[in-house]
Amino acid sequence: MDITINRESKTPIYLQIKKQIEHQIVVGKLPSNFILPAERTLSMKLGVNRSTVVKAYMELKADGLVESRIGSGTVVLASLTKDVTQEKMYIPPVRWGQFESKRAARAGEQTINNILSVFEKERIISFASGISSEDACDINLMKNLNLQIIEKYREKLFMPTPVDGSTELKTAIKAYIQGNGINAGTKQIMVTSGSQQSIEFFARTIIDSGDVVLVEEPTYIGAIQAFESYDAKIIGIPMDDEGIRLDILESCLIKYRPKFLYTQPNFHNPTGVSMSLERRKGLLKLAYYYNLPILEDDPYGELYYSGNPLPSLKSLDNNDYVVYLSSFSKTISFSLRVGFVVASENIISRFIQFKQITDIQTSTLSQLTINEFLNGGHMGPHLDYLRKIYKNKRDLMLNELNKGNLDGMEITVPNGGYFIWLRLPDYIRMNEFVKGLADKGVVVMLGDIFYPGYSINGNYIRLNFSYPSEKYIKEGVSILKNCIKQYSTASLKKKYEFKAEINPFI
Amino acid sequence: MDITINRESKTPIYLQIKKQIEHQIVVGKLPSNFILPAERTLSMKLGVNRSTVVKAYMELKADGLVESRIGSGTVVLASLTKDVTQEKMYIPPVRWGQFESKRAARAGEQTINNILSVFEKERIISFASGISSEDACDINLMKNLNLQIIEKYREKLFMPTPVDGSTELKTAIKAYIQGNGINAGTKQIMVTSGSQQSIEFFARTIIDSGDVVLVEEPTYIGAIQAFESYDAKIIGIPMDDEGIRLDILESCLIKYRPKFLYTQPNFHNPTGVSMSLERRKGLLKLAYYYNLPILEDDPYGELYYSGNPLPSLKSLDNNDYVVYLSSFSKTISFSLRVGFVVASENIISRFIQFKQITDIQTSTLSQLTINEFLNGGHMGPHLDYLRKIYKNKRDLMLNELNKGNLDGMEITVPNGGYFIWLRLPDYIRMNEFVKGLADKGVVVMLGDIFYPGYSINGNYIRLNFSYPSEKYIKEGVSILKNCIKQYSTASLKKKYEFKAEINPFI
CATH class of the missing domain: 3.90.1150.10 (Aspartate Aminotransferase, domain 1)
Known part of the structure; x- marks a missing residue:
């Protein structure tokens, strides 16, 4: 391999080296798989710094003319013309697995996806889902509501709302939950794209890797997966027919110092059990005593089939320990994706930060459909x-x-x-x-x-x-x-x- | 403090101790702020195990009758009756800050929220947003589309789709991007709730704490915040009037070994600059050479006002290095929240796992509105x-x-x-x-x-x-x-x- 250095030239030395090697590759003098001299060897031979040769080789690599192979050194790839086309270049296959975060490797099964995918199949009897039936939807009402909001809002229906939800819907939710004993201002209310998003934001706000989270055992799979995705250590507290066992909860509070408890007091998923009133009061007492935040998930509270509904933990809590989640997914429509959270303002503020970098806002069309449903007196x-x-x-x-x-x-x-x-x-x-x-x-x-x-x-x-x-x-x-x-x-x-x-x- | 132990009784000893102390508190014999004997002292005095006294005190604490105070020991809280009401109990204030994850503390400013909140104010001239104007929306067309989909899908319009999007919309997107030179099967396409969600899922899939991510400098604030929320180290690569500077990019590739590059080749936000065709080809060459995944964000590609549009990196890439993001937010409606990603199936599979634990699916109503828009030939x-x-x-x-x-x-x-x-x-x-x-x-x-x-x-x-x-x-x-x-x-x-x-x- 002949290379001449001209120290008088304006062209930097590394470029002189690079261009001469490039020329020899292009004209076929250095064939494919030819091993270039080691950087140190060439630098000594030419009387230049080793770093100059390194730089020349780097340029050749960047042009796709040579590559480093472990055990061989720097190897000529192919006799390409200067106008290297992608087809001729050696392209290492992209191995996505090697780029994945630890978090991705920890991601759970596609349980929910598998359930939802079933609906596109014919002749399957699904007892597996958590959704309403088609006949639970009053399609004429929905059609009228849609017409009404298009007439009422016109172009605004397709324009953004604030990240935490449309002020109108938040006001309607405020009135709606007041009917269930929860007093909150619109600043303590935020619209989310369904309760799953609220769970996710809460997990993201609270959980550091290795933190202990308490849940009822068994509990909602979407909550388990969300908490696991933030590397929480999840401890299950057994239930009896009055709900979570407070004696076992208390010993776990002492033993594990958990970050929070996730609970579904009403018609718990999957067991259907409701927490008794006494148990609810006892749970709050423990929360206050042990300084334990509670994430209360209440998607099913309105769907009671006998007796009177019990007060939510949030309505019994005057001290902001409870973050309350609910949605319209189990009552109005799963697929409009409208849920809400009731929490202290600093929690809401974190949720806003996370929402603006995850989906910016919940669909305006969905929000205003729910708003019209509530304001039109259709919910009752x-x-x-x-x-x-x-x-x-x-x-x-x-x-x-x-x-x-x-x-x-x-x-x-x-x-x-x-x-x-x-x-x-x-x-x-x-x-x-x-x-x-x-x-x-x-x-x-x-x-x-x-x-x-x-x-x-x-x-x-x-x-x-x-x-x-x-x-x-x-x-x-x-x-x-x-x-x-x-x-x-x-x-x-x-x-x-x-x-x-x-x-x-x- | 008199306590008698009956070793013949069926009541466990710890409960005997607890009940006698409770009685003395309730009848006022032990006043508020009375300091109970140290556990060791009492256990010696009564001739029981220390753990028995610990358990008794624990029960008293759980009932809100006593509390542990550093420096004092176990202190009587108040002479409460057995039926402790919340009002009488001492409730430490919940300090949400102390429960927050490191991630939450890292969360960025509410920049996007601040911009979107402006729209509810009157008489503000906003040059700050990234949204379309109201007159960009053909409200009569949208109204007709809505009527059509209600008639066509009826109740199904309010039922779920698979996590990765409705098959119909994915098929329509497949045809739509084919028109822009991107060939992909429906398994390489996924519907997201806007491009921001795609960016978030990609960050979540790839970034481990401390990983280096390259971006154009300046770049889209929502991407910076999403990457920062996963604790990425973000390195900005300067641009010139042909887009990202490849010479600087290459030296950063060697120096930082980044996980990926985030780029907006078309009408870049915020600078408006487009990457030249030569630069696009050069960028892919570097990506192949240095095994660099590329996240191509293309929200504005369709909105060209002079000259011909340039091919996307994805359409030039035959080797799956490019994950392509786009949405209908800048063309049809920001607030319907429908975006999509085109990527290799293993990336899509990770996105599905994250979507099912974050918002389960994108609003069916939004998806089918977009689908009708595309299929009705309205996009052109x-x-x-x-x-x-x-x-x-x-x-x-x-x-x-x-x-x-x-x-x-x-x-x-x-x-x-x-x-x-x-x-x-x-x-x-x-x-x-x-x-x-x-x-x-x-x-x-x-x-x-x-x-x-x-x-x-x-x-x-x-x-x-x-x-x-x-x-x-x-x-x-x-x-x-x-x-x-x-x-x-x-x-x-x-x-x-x-x-x-x-x-x-x-």
Whole structure:
């Protein structure tokens, strides 16, 4: 490799070197895979600084003419012309995995995506979702509301609102929650794109890596995944038929010094259990005593089917310990994506900071549709209607489940909300069973996923009764029960076979 | 303090102790602020384990009867009855600040919120936003589209879509971007709630604390804040009139080994500069050579006012190095919050995981409105219309700025997009000036905030011409120029005064 240095030239030496090597590559004198002399060797040969050769090689690399290969050194890539086209250049494959954050690697399963994707499939009976049925939507009312807001707001309907929500909607929410005993000014209220976003913002505001977060066990999967995504250590507190066990909560408060407690006092997802009034008061007492913030998630509070609704923790709390979340997803429409948070102003201020860098604002069209719904006085009658149809569906599903005699099955009867929590006989292997059931066209939620850390805690499934039609409830429960019976027979048979082989477990 | 232990009783000893102390508090025998014996002392006196006394005191604490005070020990709080009411209990104030994550403390200014909040005020001339004007919205078209989708989808309009977007909209987006030279299957396309959400998900997928991210300098404030919220180290690469400086980029690639580059090749926010075709090709070459992922943000690409549009980096990239973001926020409606990302499937899969724990899905109503807009063939004529009205507004603003003679002012003329980047004379103190201008009713964006780390890099302001009416453009620019003139006179006067006082800076 001949290179001549001209120290009189205005061209810097590194460029002289680079250009001569480039020329030799382009004319084919240095063929593909030719190994260039080591930088030190060439610098000594030419009597220049090593850094000058390094710079020359760097330029050649940048032009895609050579590359560094471990074990070989600097290698000629191909005899390219100066006008290097992408096709001719060696392009290392992009390995996205190597660029991912630890957070991304920690991201949970696509549970919710899997559930929502089911709806595009035909002939699936879904007991797995957490959404309303199509007949819960009064399409004529929605159509009229849409026409009204287009006439009323015109172009403004497609213009931005403040990050924390349209002032009109916040005022309407203020009046709405006042009806449920929560007194808050519009500065303590913020509109979010559904409760999941409120949970996410709260997690983001509070959780540092390794912090302990307490939850009811089991609890809402979307909360578990949001807390896990910020690397929280999640501790589950068992429940009984009055809700979270305060004795165990208290010992965990002492032991773990958690950052906060996430709770759903009303018609808890997935168990359907409601916290008793006494328990609510006791919980607040503990919160005050141990300085424990509470994240109260209340998507189902309005959907009670017997008795009177109980006061929310927020309405019992005069000391700002409770951050209250709710939404219109379970009552007006899941897919408009409008939720809200009630909290002290410094929490709201953090939420605004996070919202402006995550989605800037909730759809104006969605916000004003909800606003019109509330202001038009439609919420009361609509809730009455929902309570009626969902109560019927709940009762139908309970009846179908109770028909006949299935040993070892336990039903938790909910007084409201969307779900029945069902314990199946002990001999059933749940993963296998749920998969088999899906093959027969009925999708349910495996109970295990509602336990933090996916600890297996019993043979539970969650059944949603709000979405499926009455016909599908009957068909689906019938298929479910047949599967259990078949499993039971198969299991007995298996036991018998095991016995013949002298199964050590019997 | 008399306590009797009955070892024959079924009541556990700790409860016997607790109940007797409780009784003495309730009957007033132990007054408020009475200091209970130390746990060790009492346990020795009663001949029980220390842990038994600890447990008894814990119960008393849980009931709000006593509290631990540093330096005093366990102190009686008040003579409460068993039925402790919240009002009587001592409740420490909740200090939200002490619960906040480091991330929350790092959260940026409420810049975007401040801009969007302005719109609710009357008689403000806003050159600060990044949104379209009301007259860019064809309200009759939007009304018809809304009627059409209600008739077409009925209840389904208020039901969920998959997390990554409705299949129909993804198919429409596929065809739409194909028209701009980007070939992608629907599995490489995902619907987001606007580009800001795409930026946020990308940051969340890629950035670990301390990672280096390269950006053009200046760059979009929402990207800076999103990257900072994941604790990235942001390095700005200067631009010239052909876009990002590749020589400086390359030396930064070698020096910092960044995780990715964020770039806006078309009508860059805030400068309005577009990257030349040669620069685009050179950038890709560097990306391939240095294994550098590129996040290409293209909200303004369709809004060109002279010449032909240039190919996106994504359309030039056959090797999956580019993640492409765009949205309908700058063309159809900001507030419908519909954006999209085009990327390799493993990136999409991470985005789905993050979307399901942040907002689950983008509003179905918004998605199907956009879908109808695209499928109805409205996009082409609408873009032609926008190019016409925005070109006129840009020209008007440029004319108004160029009228008269203002020394030391430099205008960067954009060939498209929303913004004019304006350099003001050096003697102007920018913070003071922008504040004074706002007092006169004209809001502009201070250039400094577009520099990572808020490093002060010159006397720039960003002027938006898409939102204000022609009348407001004229009025606003006139006020702006008067302010500069006044400042200039005042500044000269000040200089004179300083001189009289023998100002050491002259």
